[in-house]
Amino acid sequence: MYERDPSRVVVVGPLALYAASVCTTVLRQGYTHKSACELMQLTAHLSRWMGARGLEPAALTDQVIGEFLAERRHNYHKRTTPRAVMPLLACLRASGVVPEAPVPVDDSEVGVLLTEYRQYLRDERGLAEVSIRRYLPPVRAFLSTVPPPLAQGLADLRAEEVVRFVMEGAQRRSTADAKKMVTGLRSLLRFLFVTGRISRPLADAVPTVANRKLAALPGRLTAGEVNSLLSGCDRSTPAGRRDFAILTVLARLGLRACEVAAIEISDIDWRSGVLAVRGKGGLADRLPLPADVGEALADYLLHGRPPGCSTGRLFLTERAPRRPVAPSGVRALVARGCKRAGLPRFAAHRLRHTVASDLLAAGAPLPEIGQVLRHRSQLSTAIYAKVDRVRLRELARPWPGATA
Known part of the structure; x- marks a missing residue:
């Protein structure tokens, strides 16, 4: 059966210089020739659309992509979603042609504190990113219970409030999730004490979840x-x-x-x-x-x-x-x-x-x-x-x- 060659798709306009690189990259990533051809045809359409509007590759923001896809849906039924453009954008961003998508920044009091806390876990405690991600949900949930303004609420924090948060949260969680919750909460309270946001070491006030780790034999296979x-x-x-x-x-x-x-x-x-x-x-x-x-x-x-x-x-x-x-x-x-x-x-x-x-x-x-x-x-x-x-x-x- 004849297999189409994606490198033969003609691309004119602002993306023409990068077409060969995009084609080579997607083939190395394991795309079939058929999928690569469809992606190159999408690239050709986008390049023509950009050329008609006088747009350069650096102008490919999420908003511009959305406008292109909205027009494409009038005449095309395939590859009309943002996901379809992602392989192309990934290649262009890797080459530095298109700027990286801006990362949403949480500039709220809790967001700023969590950013500093993440840096503390990474730089001071040496935790891996996967471990840091596990800490954040219970930590964010606890901080959301602190009355605003956050600095004053933390200064007034008492051991009874910490205990109440753990007791109420443990009832809605499994034993494993409850252990993760108290581990993250202790870590946060140590960070808050070290940075002077609380005046007492409240980490010791966090209740311990019943640990029956040694109660059963470890599972094994024959x-x-x-x-x-x-x-x-x-x-x-x-x-x-x-x-x-x-x-x-x-x-x-x-x-x-x-x-x-x-x-x-x-x-x-x-x-x-x-x-x-x-x-x-x-x-x-x-x-x-x-x-x-x-x-x-x-x-x-x-x-x-x-x-x-x-x-x-x-x-x-x-x-x-x-x-x-x-x-x-x-x-x-x-x-x-x-x-x-x-x-x-x-x-x-x-x-x-x-x-x-x-x-x-x-x-x-x-x-x-x-x-x-x-x-x-x-x-x-x-x-x-x-x-x-x-x-x-x-x-x-x-x-x-x-x-x-």
């Missing part, structure tokens, strides 16, 4: 369940090779979803058989690369990962535009794998628990397991002590009154 999860990947397709490689890394190395998503191609040292892992807090560790993990990664790189991508991230999305797989994408991939294998749905972290439990069953001491999982605290590894029922049985005392 060897058969792990094999079913892996064998469910269709390795004859690029997406199947990618899924198999990600699941193999999770199942063999016990990485977190965010760590898998952050792997760069340069993190793999093939000669030494070592994988560099970027963990929490920006810490970097080096883990041995098992042979089966290396084979899965090599198969994906050679036969699954699209060539010519500009990003150095190892795992990319299946559909265009090709982007690095996000941590949420890794978790969704595990969920789809459970469905294919006919297993009850579980989180990606279950594979991390499985690695730890298997190491313990093989006789590895807890300190070594903590090193493999890259735990900062031994308390994080202590939960796996309960899995070793044979050793725990030696510590069990006879029930009073029971016969020997």
Whole structure:
């Protein structure tokens, strides 16, 4: 079947100089020739429209794009939404031809305070952006309860108000969400005290959510369940090779979803058989690369990962535009794998628990397991002590009154 060549679409007008670059970029991002042709035709139409009005590329604001699309809808039925223009605008912005879209600025009292608080978390506490985003919703909700003006309301803040906010908020949240709420609130109150906005260290007044972390055994999978999860990947397709490689890394190395998503191609040292892992807090560790993990990664790189991508991230999305797989994408991939294998749905972290439990069953001491999982605290590894029922049985005392 004849396949149209997107590079042969004629573009005249202000965007003509950038047409070849746009075409090359979208093809590298994984768009099909048909989609690339339609995008180039949209580019040609936009360029003619701009030329008729004497507009330069730098004038492509959201308002101008909206006017163009409104006129385009009179004669066209395809690619008439702002989303259709996004690949083109992304290419032009990456080249510096079109200015970046302005980021909305919240100049309210709460917005200004949150901007400073974000900078504090990033620069002083060293938190990753994903962690900062988790802190902000409960923090914003708490600040919205402080009576205006904000500076005076914070100065008058009392421990009873903090406790009341937590007690009322915890009733509407799950245990996990309530823990996130109190963690964010304590962080905010420490920031407010350090910066002099409150005169007393109210972080100690935040109630503690009941923590029954050690009440249950950590979830784990059997060897058969792990094999079913892996064998469910269709390795004859690029997406199947990618899924198999990600699941193999999770199942063999016990990485977190965010760590898998952050792997760069340069993190793999093939000669030494070592994988560099970027963990929490920006810490970097080096883990041995098992042979089966290396084979899965090599198969994906050679036969699954699209060539010519500009990003150095190892795992990319299946559909265009090709982007690095996000941590949420890794978790969704595990969920789809459970469905294919006919297993009850579980989180990606279950594979991390499985690695730890298997190491313990093989006789590895807890300190070594903590090193493999890259735990900062031994308390994080202590939960796996309960899995070793044979050793725990030696510590069990006879029930009073029971016969020997």
